[in-house]
Amino acid sequence: MEERLQKIYDRFQKREYRNLRQKESAMPCKFYEEKDLAIRSARRLMEAVEAEKAMLFAEDKIGMMRTLQKLPPLLTEKEAEEVRAKYFIFDGAQVGNISSDYASALQGGLEGKLKEIEKEIKKYKTGSKEYNELYAMNLTIDAVYALAEKYKKEAEKLGIKELACALEHVPAHSPKSYYEALVMMRLLNFSLWLNANKHNTIGRFDVYMYPYFQADIASGKLTREEALELTSEFFIDLNFDADLYPGVQQGDNGQSMVLGGMGTDGKEVFNELSKVCLEASLQLNLIDPKINIRVGKNTSYDTYYLGTLLTKKGLGFPQYSNDDVVIPALMEMGYEEEDARNYVVAACWEFIIPGVAYDIPNIDALSYPNVMLTAAEKLEAFDTFPALMAEVKKNLTATCKQLIASTKNIFVEPSPFQSVMMTNCIKEAKDIADGSKYNNYGFHGAGLSTAADSLAAIKKLVYDEKKYTAEELKAALKANFKGYEKLHADCLAAPKMGNNDDYVDSIAVELTDCFADGLKGEKNERGGIFRAGTGSAMYYIWLSEHLGATPDGRYAGEPFSANYSPSLNVKFDGVLSVIHSFTKPNLGRICNGGPLTLEFHDTLFRNDEGTQKVAQLVKLFVENGGHQMQLNAINRDTLLDAQKHPEDHKNLIVRVWGWSGYFNELDVVYQNHIIKRLEFLS
Numbered sequence: 001m002e003e004r005l006q007k008i009y010d011r012f013q014k015r016e017y018r019n020l021r022q023k024e025s026a027m028p029c030k031f032y033e034e035k036d037l038a039i040r041s042a043r044r045l046m047e048a049v050e051a052e053k054a055m056l057f058a059e060d061k062i063g064m065m066r067t068l069q070k071l072p073p074l075l076t077e078k079e080a081e082e083v084r085a086k087y088f089i090f091d092g093a094q095v096g097n098i099s100s101d102y103a104s105a106l107q108g109g110l111e112g113k114l115k116e117i118e119k120e121i122k123k124y125k126t127g128s129k130e131y132n133e134l135y136a137m138n139l140t141i142d143a144v145y146a147l148a149e150k151y152k153k154e155a156e157k158l159g160i161k162e163l164a165c166a167l168e169h170v171p172a173h174s175p176k177s178y179y180e181a182l183v184m185m186r187l188l189n190f191s192l193w194l195n196a197n198k199h200n201t202i203g204r205f206d207v208y209m210y211p212y213f214q215a216d217i218a219s220g221k222l223t224r225e226e227a228l229e230l231t232s233e234f235f236i237d238l239n240f241d242a243d244l245y246p247g248v249q250q251g252d253n254g255q256s257m258v259l260g261g262m263g264t265d266g267k268e269v270f271n272e273l274s275k276v277c278l279e280a281s282l283q284l285n286l287i288d289p290k291i292n293i294r295v296g297k298n299t300s301y302d303t304y305y306l307g308t309l310l311t312k313k314g315l316g317f318p319q320y321s322n323d324d325v326v327i328p329a330l331m332e333m334g335y336e337e338e339d340a341r342n343y344v345v346a347a348c349w350e351f352i353i354p355g356v357a358y359d360i361p362n363i364d365a366l367s368y369p370n371v372m373l374t375a376a377e378k379l380e381a382f383d384t385f386p387a388l389m390a391e392v393k394k395n396l397t398a399t400c401k402q403l404i405a406s407t408k409n410i411f412v413e414p415s416p417f418q419s420v421m422m423t424n425c426i427k428e429a430k431d432i433a434d435g436s437k438y439n440n441y442g443f444h445g446a447g448l449s450t451a452a453d454s455l456a457a458i459k460k461l462v463y464d465e466k467k468y469t470a471e472e473l474k475a476a477l478k479a480n481f482k483g484y485e486k487l488h489a490d491c492l493a494a495p496k497m498g499n500n501d502d503y504v505d506s507i508a509v510e511l512t513d514c515f516a517d518g519l520k521g522e523k524n525e526r527g528g529i530f531r532a533g534t535g536s537a538m539y540y541i542w543l544s545e546h547l548g549a550t551p552d553g554r555y556a557g558e559p560f561s562a563n564y565s566p567s568l569n570v571k572f573d574g575v576l577s578v579i580h581s582f583t584k585p586n587l588g589r590i591c592n593g594g595p596l597t598l599e600f601h602d603t604l605f606r607n608d609e610g611t612q613k614v615a616q617l618v619k620l621f622v623e624n625g626g627h628q629m630q631l632n633a634i635n636r637d638t639l640l641d642a643q644k645h646p647e648d649h650k651n652l653i654v655r656v657w658g659w660s661g662y663f664n665e666l667d668v669v670y671q672n673h674i675i676k677r678l679e680f681l682s
Contacts, residue, residue, distance in 0.1 A: 001283060002229050007059045008236055009284065013651065017055075017240065021067050026051035029072055036132045038414040038431055041074055041195075042139035045417060048194050049147045054154035061163055061179070062186050062233050064151060066241045071196050074413050087411035090363055094413055095433055096198030097254060097346040097362065100421035101355030103208035105188060106181055109173040110141050116426045117141075123429070130429035133416070137426060140417035144171060144191045151187075178222055181212040182234045188421070189238065193245065195417040199254025199347035202238075202289050203354050206259050206274040213273045224276070231273075232280040238288040252659050253288070254347030260303065261294025262323050264338045268298055278306050278318075285313055287653055287660045292345050295622050296323035304615040311614060312605040314633045316655025319349060319595055320618055325627040326351055329591035333529060335438065348658020349535055349563075349628055350442055350593035355423035358432055361442035361531065361592055364403050365539040368451035368511055369550055369560065371395045376458065376477075376551065379470035385463040389507075392455065393514045400518030400530075403443055408525055439528035442592035445515055446536040446543050447560035448508055449497045449567045453552035456504035457494035461487075461551075477549045480556045492553035498566035500577040505584045516589035534564035534587070534627075535594025537657055541669055559673050562657045563630075565597040568676050579621050587627040595628035595658070596621065602633045630655060632674075639663065639675050 001009065011017060027050075031043035048068060055065040075083060083089070105113070117138050124131040152167035166183045175181035192200045216222035222230075238255055245253035259277055260270035281291050293307050307318045321343075330340035330351060339353045346352045350361030375391040382388040412433040419425035419432045461467045468476075468487060476484035481491075495504040512532070519530040540560040549556045552567060561567050564582060572578055575598065582596045604610040614631065621629050632655040642649035646664040654663045654674050663671060 038136035042136040095415035099354035136416035257289035316660040329588040357438035365444035439526035500580040531592035533592025
């Protein structure tokens with residue numbers, strides 16, 4: 001690593017920069033005087049920019065770091081109480097999990113956006129909703145200009161001439177170089193966070209940044225080594241404020257980056273910049289940006305191998321998404337082909353479209369085990385297993401309707417700067433909070449393997465072998481298996497999803513099809529559809545901690561497996577059998593997102609042969625019709641030692657559910673879950 005970059009990297013690792021942040025908000029909060037919420041949001045951003053202290057260091061070429069630790073809420077306490085009484089509130093009512101239209105912002109600069117606003121605002125009466133929306137967007141651009149000016153002056157003060165010169169040109173105008181494009185991207189990212197947006201994704205970086213990279217390389221303005229250094233600095237800078245970004249856990253900040261895959265013209269886009277990004281992530285070993293690689297039938301083995309080198313690092317990424325499954329699935333959902341080809345992932349793995357979508361792909365979750373247990377409470381009433389399955393499906397369908405009903409009457413705070421960063425908000429004089437071209441909602445599906453394994457155990461022990469009566473099994477579940485040790489052992493020994501056994505896998509297929517059927521044809525209040533998914537997010541903890549024992553042998557309160565994966569503490573025939581089991585469901589019908597998640601012992605990667613085997617495994621998964629996969633290289637002993645001696649493992653990174661974080665910054669419940677996950681030793 002070049003000496004200048006090493007200094008920036010070391011500064012980040014020491015974490016001492018956090019002491020430079022303002023302990024109390026320096027904002028006067030005069031924005032509350034504004035009644036229109038869109039304009040109020042814009043004025044809050046203006047106040048935040050005014051309160052920010054430009055923070056640069058002599059070795060920075062990009063830099064920028066937040067000093068305000070917390071933004072005041074947009075609503076007063078009284079207003080918030082009134083809103084909560086009237087509306088459904090999701091995730092703090094803040095706009096998030098969106099992929100901005102970075103390409104158009106870069107191509108025209110913010111001056112281009114201002115000209116659009118100037119043209120459109122003339123169409124509306126002063127004080128009208130449309131006028132106020134556009135006026136608020138204008139104010140936010142002024143705020144971003146003010147932030148750029150602050151940093152330009154600080155760069156001049158420190159003698160960082162290159163940065164000062166860049167900020168003279170961007171973000172107002174289109175970047176003249178890859179370096180200026182990186183500076184502008186950092187400023188835009190910074191401003192979105194300062195605008196109180198959540199889970200701001202980076203999107204298809206190797207698509208919208210490639211023209212600047214390619215032009216500089218071709219002209220000789222930039223060498224590949226210099227491009228790698230600048231890209232690495234940009235990556236480090238994304239990490240400096242990660243502790244301030246809101247999420248369920250530290251690190252859950254949504255800074256996902258997508259590389260490769262099919263372009264809107266149908267051609268592969270994986271390019272030299274894609275490789276530079278992978279190399280930068282490989283050398284830095286940081287949690288952001290969270291790398292995702294789009295793959296398909298035409299993806300070369302070399303791409304899988306490069307991705308596996310990152311897995312070997314223990315970063316928990318890249319995550320892979322299969323274009324051959326995802327693009328047709330999105331088109332079946334109603335996305336236009338060009339948009340479907342341009343998909344990215346949200347904070348974790350949910351599929352969204354840059355610039356034109358305000359999908360809420362994680363609005364709630366279905367608990368398969370709860371649906372199953374509700375039916376099992378009346379187990380003695382069903383003479384046959386098909387009769388029980390009919391009841392399970394009836395419950396599942398009813399639960400889908402309940403989930404749909406719970407999403408009605410949603411309230412979202414206006415977000416004028418995020419609106420500037422979308423494709424059509426200015427033209428339509430509409431804040432993104434009021435929706436976009438696509439407004440679909442997604443439901444996670446948590447605990448699939450627990451439910452399928454449980455139903456397989458019931459089928460085997462109660463119906464097929466008649467080893468136990470329905471009453472005996474119910475009594476054992478109620479007692480949390482205490483006093484029923486033999487029955488518990490038989491439950492554990494029953495068929496488990498992940499062994500390529502149709503006895504249980506066919507049940508999973510029925511459950512997932514029923515989930516898709518339960519949402520099919522339903523519309524949300526914004527005209528969008530409901531998407532079924534295979535992810536769990538944090539619900540593998542939330543939905544399991546108060547759930548009783550289940551017939552697969554799981555004790556009461558034990559967590560489900562994370563995402564789309566085998567149950568915890570279950571023995572399998574091997575990783576290939578897991579892949580075969582988890583590609584049997586009709587994945588195109590449940591394609592909200594949610595990866596097959598596998599853990600490997602890190603000793604597997606100690607020689608290149610092991611690395612190549614894992615790369616081939618991912619390729620096999622894709623060729624077998626898998627839709628999404630994430631891998632984690634872990635060492636149980638290291639994790640246990642990190643719990644005992646956290647000071648020795650400050651930078652230990654793990655994959656949690658759809659994101660990677662520092663192990664020591666996680667709540668112990670998530671730490672323990674990671675430790676308990678299955679490790680594939682070969």
